[in-house]
Amino acid sequence: NAGVTQTPKFRVLKTGQSMTLLCAQDMNHEYMYWYRQDPGMGLRLIHYSVGEGTTAKGEVPDGYNVSRLKKQNFLLGLESAAPSQTSVYFCASSRDSTYGYTFGSGTRLTVV
């Protein structure tokens, strides 16, 4: 089915380890986003991209890096994981905000 695919679905990291979350969309959308969802905090924007080769900081970018080398892929990296980065991470893509976002099913990350 067309949509947004996130991998992995679950991951446990030790403090200080690094990892990359993968997001792929097959809808030819220009815009892609990474959000984190925490209880009582809602969805907060980490980084976003307005097209291939572009990235920009969102509301909570510290401790994360991103890359968009290909239009269909948006990668989120954690260089040195911290317990505060324990969260559920969602990737989304959009043709335009008026048309809404298509979300992936999320990655549940636990940092111990």
Added chain:
Amino acid sequence: TQLLEQSPQFLSIQEGENLTVYCNSSSVFSSLQWYRQEPGEGPVLLVTVVTGGEVKKLKRLTFQFGDARKDSSLHITAAQPGDTGLYLCAGGTGTASKLTFGTGTRLQVTL
């Protein structure tokens, strides 16, 4: 920082009851969207409203955008257990198509 506050945070009702969820902000948005999220899944778009005062109906769900484009409401008529989930409003400003999300209303509908 634009904020969207939703109320109530939690709502537990019985099948057949009506309910209204509110989404309020001090900021003006160019569009307002509502999403529903089920456990273990990402949010799914329900509706987008773009004109102040606009009303959209989706079966038993009625969405309204405030005249000043700062607030919105979601009304559900005759709620069913299948309506259970987390309802999120999101406001767009047009800049990079970014959306600001509300904190959500968790709805539980029981038989």
